[in-house]
Amino acid sequence: MEVVYLETTFFSFYHDERPAPAIVAMRDWTRQFWDERRGEYHMVTSEAVLDELREGGAYHKEAALNMALTLPLLPVENEIVAIVQAYVKHKVMPQDPAGDALHLALASFHACDYLVTWNCRHLANANKFGHIRIINQMLGLRSPDLVTPQELLGETE
Numbered sequence: 001m002e003v004v005y006l007e008t009t010f011f012s013f014y015h016d017e018r019p020a021p022a023i024v025a026m027r028d029w030t031r032q033f034w035d036e037r038r039g040e041y042h043m044v045t046s047e048a049v050l051d052e053l054r055e056g057g058a059y060h061k062e063a064a065l066n067m068a069l070t071l072p073l074l075p076v077e078n079e080i081v082a083i084v085q086a087y088v089k090h091k092v093m094p095q096d097p098a099g100d101a102l103h104l105a106l107a108s109f110h111a112c113d114y115l116v117t118w119n120c121r122h123l124a125n126a127n128k129f130g131h132i133r134i135i136n137q138m139l140g141l142r143s144p145d146l147v148t149p150q151e152l153l154g155e156t157e
Contacts, residue, residue: 002113004041007103008052009118010149011045011068015060026118026150033116033149044112045071048102074112080105083139090135092128104132108141115144116152 013030016023045068053065083105087093093101100119107115129146136143 001040001042003111004043004114004116004152005074005103005107005110005112005144006043006045006049006068006071007115007117007119008049008056010116011049011053011064012056012058012060013118013149014067015063016058017060026148029148029150029153030118033153037153041114043071044074044110046074046103046106047076048106052099074106074110076102076106077109080109083109083141086135086139090131092132092135104144104146107144108136108139111142112144114152115146116149117146118148 010030013023013026014034016027018024049068050065050073053061053068056064058064080102084093084101087101087104093099093104103115103117106112129143132146133143
């Protein structure tokens with residue numbers, strides 16, 4: 001079974017009730033993926049996601065946190081700190097060691113097939129894929145596919 005790392009935005013959008021059309025679409029794709037496809041993958045998350053959900057100010061943070069707690073957590077191994085530092089040094093990710101670089105390092109170190117996120121600025125960003133692959137190859141890591149729930153559903157509209 002392919003391994004899917006679910007990043008913080010996945011859980012947040014699942015529970016987001018804002019009426020903006022773009023948010024409604026993202027929420028619906030997230031719910032469809034979770035409700036209809038989660039049995040097709042081995043889903044994991046991390047303590048980093050739990051920490052972000054706990055610290056967030058969203059009205060739905062408790063529901064999002066409870067959902068994330070249903071999944072196995074990837075351990076933060078000692079090597080992950082060096083991977084995060086390499087991402088920041090090589091400008092793959094911004095200098096926020098508890099943020100995007102950590103999620104990418106966890107998914108890469110644990111050889112996840114996918115990192116699922118709605119963060120299209122730093123993670124699911126086609127302009128970064130090549131750079132991420134080069135740095136991960138240099139570090140001896142496999143690069144997960146960085147995708148949105150919509151992409152794993154195969155939805156294009």
